[in-house]
Amino acid sequence: ETGVTQTPRHLVMGMTNKKSLKCEQHLGHNAMYWYKQSAKKPLELMFVYNFKEQTENNSVPSRFSPECPNSSHLFLHLHTLQPEDSALYLCASSQLTGTPGELFFGEGSRLTVL
Amino acid sequence: EDQVTQSPEALRLQEGESSSLNCSYTVSGLRGLFWYRQDPGKGPEFLFTLYSAGEEKEKERLKATLTKKESFLHITAPKPEDSATYLCAVQPGGTSYGKLTFGQGTILTVHP
Numbered sequence: 001e002t003g004v005t006q007t008p009r010h011l012v013m014g015m016t017n018k019k020s021l022k023c024e025q026h027l028g029h030n031a032m033y034w035y036k037q038s039a040k041k042p043l044e045l046m047f048v049y050n051f052k053e054q055t056e057n058n059s060v061p062s063r064f065s066p067e068c069p070n071s072s073h074l075f076l077h078l079h080t081l082q083p084e085d086s087a088l089y090l091c092a093s094s095q096l097t098g099t100p101g102e103l104f105f106g107e108g109s110r111l112t113v114l
Numbered sequence: 115e116d117q118v119t120q121s122p123e124a125l126r127l128q129e130g131e132s133s134s135l136n137c138s139y140t141v142s143g144l145r146g147l148f149w150y151r152q153d154p155g156k157g158p159e160f161l162f163t164l165y166s167a168g169e170e171k172e173k174e175r176l177k178a179t180l181t182k183k184e185s186f187l188h189i190t191a192p193k194p195e196d197s198a199t200y201l202c203a204v205q206p207g208g209t210s211y212g213k214l215t216f217g218q219g220t221i222l223t224v225h226p
Contacts, residue, residue: 043216056210101148105157
């Protein structure tokens with residue numbers, strides 16, 4: 001595996017379900033991110049982790065719970081979601097000392113909330 | 115509030131027909147402006163970083179330029195494989211690394 005891998009690629013869940021999105025990076029980076037991409041809206045930053053420590057929570061509702069057990073893995077735990085949470089969730093990684101703004105994105109997890 | 119506006123929303127070109135995409139921004143202390151390319155069903159792919167007004171970067175048929183209020187992505191003699199959504203983003207000064215504010219993107223279609 002190379003780059004940034006996200007699973008599952010597609011997820012359909014009811015509003016009362018609990019599910020998790022997984023992201024793994026094979027680039028040796030020390031920062032990881034969750035971004036949300038909704039239809040007709042710009043990419044929106046959700047969370048930032050530097051060296052496993054959360055450094056940014058962009059006012060994300062508590063029904064989204066991130067977890068970063070190490071610098072290579074990032075999870076987004078989902079519970080009691082709303083239909084408006086349906087979107088493409090993108091994970092990215094970067095080197096903190098690398099080119100500013102050069103994020104490496106995964107292919108995303110397409111979430112549909114019924 | 116930091117803001118990025120891209121125009122046009124969609125652009126259709128014939129192969130070989132050069133054009134430009136626009137990215138207007140308002141930001142408190144620009145740390146960098148970035149261009150990404152996103153293909154359908156894929157995550158964005160980094161293209162360029164621009165730091166200050168007057169700077170230019172080139173890659174194959176793409177050239178990015180920056181002024182104090184906007185950036186242009188010039189596409190010279192495009193090919194069908196250049197078809198994608200092009201995203202512009204800024205990082206405000208004093209913010210966390212990777213905390214980018216994105217525009218809505220320009221969907222580029224190049225017809226053979």
